[in-house]
Structure formats: C-alpha cells, structure tokens
Amino acid sequence: MILVIFDMDGTLIDTQALITEHMTATFHGLGLEAPSPEKSRRVIGLSLPVAMAHLADTQDAVLVDQLVEAYRGHYRASLVTDASREALFPGALDALKRLNARDDVLLGIATGKGLTGVHRILGLHGVADYFTTLQTPDHNPSKPHPGMVQSAMAETGVDAAQTVMIGDTTFDIEMGVAAGCKTIGVTWGYHEPRELIAVGASTMIDRYDQLDGAIRQLVE
Known part of the structure; x- marks a missing residue:
C-alpha cells in the first residue's frame, strides 16, 4: 500500500491572496504594522500561532493569541461573503480522482x-471521502516537525518507504x-522550487498531470 499525503494551502488550494489580505487586516486591527505579502506568504503552512509569532517577531503569548483570534475572525467572516476564494489548483481534482480510484x-x-477548516474545504470540493487520514496542528506539532507524517503513517499502517509527502514549502519537505x-x-506554491530542492525534495513537478x-x- 502507498500513502500519498498532501499539504493544502499552496499545494491543493490557492489561498495566497486570501491569507495575505487577512494578515493585513489582522495586524492593522491591533494597531500593528502589517507584514508584507511576501512575509505572509513565507509562513503559510505553519500552524497559526507559530506563524503569528514569527510575523510579529514576538514571544508574547497574549499578543500571539490576540492575533490568532483576530485572524480566525476575519477568515470566518470571509467564508460568509466569498467562500469561492479557496479554489483547487488546476488539475488537482483530476489527480485526486485518479489516486482515489486506485486500490493500492x-x-x-x-x-x-x-x-474544522480541513473538513469544510474537503467538503466544499466534494473530496472528503477520498482521505483516510487528516493531520493538523490540533493534535500534532507544527511543521516542519515530522509529527503529522508520523501520525499519518501510524494511523494507516504504511511505512516510510511507501509514503510520499507532497508540498509547496520547505516546511512540507x-x-x-x-x-x-x-x-x-x-x-506553483509559496516557496521557490530551488528552496525545496535545497532541503531535500526527492523530485519536483510543474503540473498535476506529472504526479x-x-x-x-x-x-513503485
């Protein structure tokens, strides 16, 4: 059996503009200078508290909690007004369908x-039933700690030699x-291809039909 694990933001779904807008609104709402879109893009993939601490350059737990809650509020509000801004990247749905159809x-x-957000997005695109294991910071350390992949392998019983992690950031790799x-x-994601290669990507793809x-x- 082969276990294929996907990152979401920047790999399956295109949320860069949405995330950077919410980061700007979050920081401005607390009277802080907003991070540039480039800085916001660089932390996508980290758990939200880790990302906020990095962007605010702080270890103040109270401030980090305020930033996290404000960001979540902006995100929830956007779901009411424009849920369509969490689109799958071109070819992603077909690739998921092909892989889901395989017995191995x-x-x-x-x-x-x-x-909660993972369940909502998978349901939005009609692929919730495709996935056997869902790993998030709710019960694992933030990337790049290997905990999420280790939990996925333990849950499915697939060993590392038959497991593939697919992602767009150095954190994923x-x-x-x-x-x-x-x-x-x-x-096509949020970190440069050369950076992914530098931290050990086994291979790179430019399109989902190469997956x-x-x-x-x-x-195999």
Missing part, C-alpha cells in the same frame, strides 16, 4: 490549517524528510 493508494492531508519518507515538491509518474518513480 491511501490519501492523507498534513496541513497547518485546523481540522523538511517534515517529510525528517519522517523518512519520499517528498515531491510542487513549483502519477513522480509517485511511480519514487515508490
């Missing part, structure tokens, strides 16, 4: 999003490498 593949998620599994970097071949090359 299990699918998983490892993301910095909370579990470092997490997979630390867990001992193969890693596939995608070039099946990359998986076959690594674990």
